[in-house]
Amino acid sequence: MLKKPLLAVFTVMLLTSVAVATGPPSMRAAAETVQSDRPGRVLILVVDAFRPDYVERFNMVNARSLMSEGATFPAAIVGHMAAETVTGHNVMTSGLFPKHMGWSNEVFRDVDNVLGEGRGAYFVTSSLSCDQFRELTLAGGYPKLADYLDTAFPDGKFVAIGQKPTAACPAGQPADPDDIVITFGGRNFDCDGDGTANWRGPTGENVPAYIAEPVCGRYYVDSDSNLDYGTASTAPAWMYPLDGNRFVPGYDPAHLGGDVWAADAAIDVMRNEPDWRGMLVSLADVDKAGHMWGPDDPGPTGSTDPQAHLEFAVKTADAQLGKILGALTAHGVDDETLVILTGDHAIQQAVRHHGIDEASRGNFNWYYGQDSDETYLSPSPALQPVVDTGNADFLYQDGHMAAWLSDTSKGALRQAATVMRTLPDVIATYYREQSRYRLAWAGGNMSAPERTWWAQHRQLVDTMAAPYGPDVVGLLRDRTSYGVAGDHGGHQKEIQQIPMVFAGPGIVAGSRPGVEARQVDLLPTILDLFQLSHDPAHRLDGTALPVR
Structure with a gap:
């Protein structure tokens, strides 16, 4: 049985969240029919x-309590690239690497013109709709x-919930008529009577x-x-500032957003x-603050609200873990529920930052290119050598570099990889050969720990090798x-390493398997x-982990 969670409430605001009711008889009856070890x-x-x-670091009492009751994998990693929200949530629910998912x-x-805008059309996946993720997963088959x-419980439902469509929709699509996907939609509502539609409401699939x-x-x-909350005028947050209460609770007790909403x-x-x-x-x-x-x-600067910072975000997330686990107990299904706690990716500090640190630069630092409804053609100076080749259809760069090219002949691929190696803090470049990446160059200023990690995890880059993926890839130094x-x-190690905990029926409590879980x-x-x-x-692509 999962222990009663420690409902850490660190601000009066969180007391306004929805209360947990006692489970209905049908739910309790279902729990009684399940074998204790299954x-x-x-x-x-x-x-x-x-x-x-x-x-x-942030005293996550509910996460720590769950770890004590289950199997924790201290060496767990994301295990694929690109290590991002839009890939990770589908990897978890499909058991496939991104190279086999469709994006x-x-x-x-x-x-393959799955989304109907022509073969070879480009899309920013963070802007895809839930219906478009449905089409991509259906095309994957x-x-x-x-x-x-569904095979085990024909009358059961699968539910995916999250503020980000790039999380809930890849996890929950393609949804059956009985399944549910809940996420935030666009700014389509005027709920404060100011004459401007700047409120978000729930959308997704089969939203109740x-x-x-x-x-x-x-909601x-x-x-x-x-x-x-002060982030639009404060560096470095101003590159990717908050835009209302999508990623913070806010202070309106009737309309709490962020993790409390989810x-x-x-x-x-x-x-x-x-x-x-x-x-x-x-x-x-936590992702937004990170x-x-x-x-x-370091925390509030004097010009920013505490809600805009990492400590508040992590403690809020931990409190929500406690609430959700408490709901399992209240409904009488904690004994039959397998609980998995993990991250979709981790994050590293940009000690070496090669974007432009100015207001609202985030997307223009990340992207170079255009699709049918978005244009990002103001690259940071560090990218200019690749842009100047005239062969870059689309570029994306965060903790790695990815280039989609117009000319994908072998000579053009090699040329792009050669140019990419000249960019700041690039330590290895690759070009795609069908379902794998060929190493074009490695070296640079790789430290001994960086070289060891790279050598032990060379397979990561191949997990995204597909025709819809990048043609040329550059790996970067740590903290770049x-x-x-x-x-x-x-x-990088700091981006790849994530918590991973399994707790519930059949799990050895308190165990710490040494395997590098992914x-x-x-699945x-x-x-x-x-x-x-x-x-x-x-x-x-995955294998069962030793949790029994």
């Missing part, structure tokens, strides 16, 4: 940009966690009426871009959908970014614990 439900809790050191990075080249749970209604009810939040939605679903069998809840506030300030965030103050995406191993491990066979027609 889960009947799975709950995946994802803290976006979760670093292992946050648990002790593998923050930029997507639609080589592979089963996901929801499909496997108790979440969506009434319009301007609990609608103020997303005015002027509500930036946790309350999850608890409401548990209360109203007793037949849920799988649920993924993604909490995004991007704005980096993991070394071309994007914002804290960044993800790359092969996100791609989550095979869930299938093993549920005693379900994977579809032999669709090979998994």
